[in-house]
Amino acid sequence: METTKKAAVTRRAILAAGSVLAMPGILRAQTADTIKIGFPVPLTGPYGTEAKDQVACAQIAIAEFNAAGGLGGRMAELLVRDDRLDPGEAATRTIELIEKDHANFIVGSLSAAVQLAVNNVAKQRGIIYNSISQSDQIAALPDWSKTTFHEAMTPHLTAGAVGRYAFSHYGKKVVFLQADYAYGHEMVDGFKAVGQSMGIEVLADLRHPLGATDFSTLLPRIQSLKPDILVLANFGRDQQISIKQATDFGLKKTTKIVAPILLYTSRIAAGEKAFEGVVGGSSYYWGIEATTPSAKALNDKYRAANEGRVPSDYGALGYAGVRSLLDAAKRAGSVETDKVIAALEGAKYDSYKGPQEFRACDHQSVQSVLIIESKSGGSSPYDVFNVIGTEAANADNLLSCKDEGHV
Amino acid sequence: MDGLTPDLLVLQLFTGLALGAIYVLLALGMSLLFGMLTVVNFAHGAFYMLGAYAGLVLLGMGFNFWACLIIAPIIVGSLGMLCERFLIRHLYGRGIDYPLLLTFGLSYVLVELVRIFFGTSGYPVDTPDILQGASDIWIGYFPTYRLFVIGVAVVVLTALWLFLERTPYGLIIRAGARDPQIVRILGIDVARVWLVVFGIGTGLAALAGLLAAPLQGTSPEMGSTILAESFVVTVVGGMGSLVGAVVAGLLVGVVVAMTSLFAPEMAQVAIFALMAVVLLVRPQGFFGRAGLMS
Numbered sequence: 164m165e166t167t168k169k170a171a172v173t174r175r176a177i178l179a180a181g182s183v184l185a186m187p188g189i190l191r192a193q194t195a196d197t198i199k200i201g202f203p204v205p206l207t208g209p210y211g212t213e214a215k216d217q218v219a220c221a222q223i224a225i226a227e228f229n230a231a232g233g234l235g236g237r238m239a240e241l242l243v244r245d246d247r248l249d250p251g252e253a254a255t256r257t258i259e260l261i262e263k264d265h266a267n268f269i270v271g272s273l274s275a276a277v278q279l280a281v282n283n284v285a286k287q288r289g290i291i292y293n294s295i296s297q298s299d300q301i302a303a304l305p306d307w308s309k310t311t312f313h314e315a316m317t318p319h320l321t322a323g324a325v326g327r328y329a330f331s332h333y334g335k336k337v338v339f340l341q342a343d344y345a346y347g348h349e350m351v352d353g354f355k356a357v358g359q360s361m362g363i364e365v366l367a368d369l370r371h372p373l374g375a376t377d378f379s380t381l382l383p384r385i386q387s388l389k390p391d392i393l394v395l396a397n398f399g400r401d402q403q404i405s406i407k408q409a410t411d412f413g414l415k416k417t418t419k420i421v422a423p424i425l426l427y428t429s430r431i432a433a434g435e436k437a438f439e440g441v442v443g444g445s446s447y448y449w450g451i452e453a454t455t456p457s458a459k460a461l462n463d464k465y466r467a468a469n470e471g472r473v474p475s476d477y478g479a480l481g482y483a484g485v486r487s488l489l490d491a492a493k494r495a496g497s498v499e500t501d502k503v504i505a506a507l508e509g510a511k512y513d514s515y516k517g518p519q520e521f522r523a524c525d526h527q528s529v530q531s532v533l534i535i536e537s538k539s540g541g542s543s544p545y546d547v548f549n550v551i552g553t554e555a556a557n558a559d560n561l562l563s564c565k566d567e568g569h570v
Numbered sequence: 571m572d573g574l575t576p577d578l579l580v581l582q583l584f585t586g587l588a589l590g591a592i593y594v595l596l597a598l599g600m601s602l603l604f605g606m607l608t609v610v611n612f613a614h615g616a617f618y619m620l621g622a623y624a625g626l627v628l629l630g631m632g633f634n635f636w637a638c639l640i641i642a643p644i645i646v647g648s649l650g651m652l653c654e655r656f657l658i659r660h661l662y663g664r665g666i667d668y669p670l671l672l673t674f675g676l677s678y679v680l681v682e683l684v685r686i687f688f689g690t691s692g693y694p695v696d697t698p699d700i701l702q703g704a705s706d707i708w709i710g711y712f713p714t715y716r717l718f719v720i721g722v723a724v725v726v727l728t729a730l731w732l733f734l735e736r737t738p739y740g741l742i743i744r745a746g747a748r749d750p751q752i753v754r755i756l757g758i759d760v761a762r763v764w765l766v767v768f769g770i771g772t773g774l775a776a777l778a779g780l781l782a783a784p785l786q787g788t789s790p791e792m793g794s795t796i797l798a799e800s801f802v803v804t805v806v807g808g809m810g811s812l813v814g815a816v817v818a819g820l821l822v823g824v825v826v827a828m829t830s831l832f833a834p835e836m837a838q839v840a841i842f843a844l845m846a847v848v849l850l851v852r853p854q855g856f857f858g859r860a861g862l863m864s
Contacts, residue, residue, distance in 0.1 A: 209791075212691040343835060370835045376786050376795055379589055380830035380837065383581045383710065400692065404786045411697065411713040411785070413704040433787060434694035 198239040198498055200225070200485055201260030201269045203281060205248035209399055210273045212428050217295065217481030218243050220474050221270065223464050224485040234492055241485070242266060248273070250280035257284040267498045270314075270484040272296055273477065275345050279306055286310050289500055291507075293488055295480040297321065297424070299349055302527040304568035309504060312526040314484040316446050318346070319562050322353025322396075322423045324532035324554040325444040327361070333419040333442075334391025335363045340381065340405065342397035343370040350396040350423040366390050371397070371405075378405045382412040395422045403429050407437040415440060425535055427475040430547050438537035438547075445533045446480060447516050448548050449473035461515045473545045479515055486514045487521075487528075518556055524564035531556045574831075581710045582827050588716040590823025591723035592778055596796060597803040597815040598730070599774035605810030606747040606767045608666060609658060613673040614775050614800070615793025616680040620646045621776025622783040622792060623684055626693055635698040639722075642780050643773035650772025651765050658768070659761065677793070684790045692789035719781050726777065727816065730770075734812075743767060802845045808858025817856055 202221055204214040221241055229238045242264055246253035253272060260266040261284070269285045272278040275298040282301055285292035286308035293312040300306050302313050330337075337358065341347030351368065358365070366388045369381055385393060393414065395405050402422060409420060425443030452459035461482060465474045474482070488503065491510065495502040509523040519530045534552035541547055554560065596618060603611045611617075624642040625635075633641065653676065661668040697715045704711035734740035746753045746763045754760050779793070786792065803822050807814025822841055829840040848855060 207690070209690070212689070372835075372838050374795065375838075376782075376792065377589060379585050379713075379716065379785075380582065380827040381834055383578060383585055384831055386710075387575070387578050400787075400789060403692075403694075407694075407787065408713075408785065411702075411704070411715060413711050413713075428691065432691050432694060434696065436696060437694065 196237065198234060198237055198268075198489070198492065199242055199260075199264060199266045200239060200488065201242050201244065201257065201264065201266035202271045202481075202485075203244045203246040203253050203256045203260070203269070203277075204271045204481075205273050205277070206243075206245040208248040210248060212432075213426070213475065213477040214273055216428070216475045216478030217271070217273070219469060220461075220465065220478040220480075220482035221485045223461070223468065224482045224489060227464070227486070228489045228493075234489075234498070235496070237498075239489055246272060246277055246281075248277060250276050253277045254280045254284050257281045261285070261288050261290050266290070268293070268488045268503075270295060270481075270488065275300065275349075282306060282308075282311050291488065291500055291503055293484045295484040296477070297346070299562065302525045302567055303562070307525060307567070307569075309526075310500060312487070312507060312521065312528075314487060314528050315480055316444075316530065316532060317527065317561065318349035318423070319353045319356070320560055321444045321532060322350045323357045323560055325421060325423055325442070325534060326354045326357040327554070328534045328552050329392055329394075329419070329421045329442060330358060330361045330363050333421070335361070336366055336389070336391045337363050337394060338366050338385050338388055338390040338392070338418075339368045339394045339396060340378075340385070341368070341370055341394075342373050342375075342401050344373050346398055347396045351394070353423070354394055354396070371401070373401065375401060376404060378408045379412070382409060382414065385409075386412060386414055386417075390418050393418050393420050395420060397422075398424065399426070399429060402426070403433040403437070406441055407433060410437050410439075424476075425537065425548070426477070427547065428477070430537055431544075435537070435539035435541070435547065439539045441537045442551070443535060443537075445476050445535050445548070446530070447474075447476045448533055448535055448550060449545065450548065450550060451516065451533070455517050457513050457515050457517065483514050483516075487512065490514070520556065520558075522558055522561070522564070524569050525567055527561060529556045529558045529561065532560075577709050579831075581712070582831050583824060584707070584709070584712065585716075586824035586827025587820055588712075588720055588823070589826060590820035591720045592782055592796075593800055593803045593822055594723055594816050594819030595726065595778035595781070596775060596800040597807065597819050598727070598812060599771040599778075600800060600804045601807065601810055601812055601815040602767060602774070603771040604804070605812070606743060607658075607662070607764055608810075609669040609673070609768075610666060610809075611673050611771065612670060612797070613653075613677040613680065614772075615797030616677040617646055617650060617772040617775040617793075618779035618782070618796060619684065619788070619790065619793035620649065620680060621779030622695070622788040623688060624776060625780040625783055626688075626695060626788055629695070638780060639777065643776040646776030647769040647773030651769040653772075654765055654768035659764070662764075677797075681790050681793070688788075688790070690790060692787050692792075694787045695783040697784040715784060719785075722777075722781060726774070730774075730812070739766075799841060802841050804855075806845055806848045806855055808855030810859065811855070811857035814855055814857035 204217050206214050225239050225241050244256040269292040272281050273296045278294040282292050291310045293314050295314050297315050299317045299319050339351050341351045420441045422443035430438050449462050452462050491503045491506040492498050495506040507521050511520045519528050532554045535548040536551045600614050603609045624645050625638045628638045701715040701718050705714045746760050750760045803818045807818030826837050829837045
């Protein structure tokens, strides 16, 4: 035992000595400061599954960057923190990441309220924050600042894309059932904005409390209204339960169920029977790899690291959020805030889902929206959606910078 | 409010009764434990959740849903008996807040254990094939599975009533609740009676959880919302009263259903408004004995 240990040490020493001789650059890398990316996400709580996938994907971006030699030899490191889906907790963790751990950038969060809290901390300290969850507010004043970037889609964009597709394909008589908080309200506003121009008729606009477990008392009324479309503007478990119970009540026979965002993880958790035929929007689905080389590259790396599984939509945003900043740091040749901002503004990129661009005026990522339909009987456990439409990246579909208060 | 037909009203009323059936099953166990042992079981929601997860494991092992309906409550009921024997028993006669705090803590432990072993994301539970889809009940279509839940509630109620009122063991339980000292003097092991009662109470919670699983899937937190609701049911019906649990359970279901029809956002508040009104007018609840909490 003793001899093998000694042998191993010797071998390592020789290797190290050899590499120092061969590539002096690496020695410098180990001594220079690492680039630290703070990553507050809700590892515990209802979105734990999505958050863990965001970490797994972000690690891929870090590994890629380091394998390619980093920033002139400076390696990157991900500092993962649990924000428990709580704005206060997230703010505390972000302050620690910046003040104590000296993080160069912040990426992360998985809720509208939490990302605003993180953004607030980062902007006060002049640290770049790239948010990876949905919000209209973050790209608008007064929350926005020059250090604020938004890699994820906005509710306005998502609901608009899904609405344009659904109202033209399934009918104009609509019932909304929304979770009674910012997410539900912003999404329904988005649907109504496009719906107005398309002449939809809103039969009812119902609200349910966040975290509801029974929707049965709402369903007979909805059924009696005979809508063409039922829009479920809720998220996570609320979405799973409401879709399942609507299915049990036989609502799908007469009505198309539409959700602003159809989560890959929710669909996996709820099973194929309940979600069958439900249409919704998504920022990413692994199935686009057939036509999108950058998606294939991410999926392959994820599969290799995660026993053949595929990245989820929100997971992939973790990858993109980290990669955008590291790529910009490379282009800028620096991690200095102002130089990286300059490298990000107006940057066109294709890191995982086709062409994207950081709009210069509000730092919002202009990107495509996928319209997906849940299916049953897929060829693998991961084969859960059909991509039935793609709205290409188009800045006209976003709120204009003027509407957001930018001059 | 257009399109409000009599059929819709009746269907809505029926939806409320179906929802009430689950409240009844859960409140029944809670009320049983309070009436017999004066234990306010705050871990009742956790046992409800364990029932769903026990069913999930059993289904995964290849048992069918019907077998699970029997086995899962037995497993969870046994676990409840272990908790009674080793934790709660030591607190009898110490005032109502001791077991309350203990079971409150116990619920956190149980939920966390499930998170550790089963993850946070929850699992779907398929409705058994034969109960899928909706059935025609004259006034409209209604999910077959919810009809089945009402049926189970009726069967369980009848069985529990027969057991308590018509069997010698039921007589001992009722006597033990009234005056444990005399029962002990008569040579009956009261500790064993309480053990059995705790097993039945937690088993009923598990059955309710398993029945709820095909409606909403499982999640470690599934017991916390419904715990508050069934606590309201127990209070409205009268702490410790089984008849009260049934009447109040159905009433709360109907109140939620009717509020949902006219003002959906008020449905959740309506439950607590009902409780406030009942407490003002009749502090001991519909069928409760006054002064039991003091």
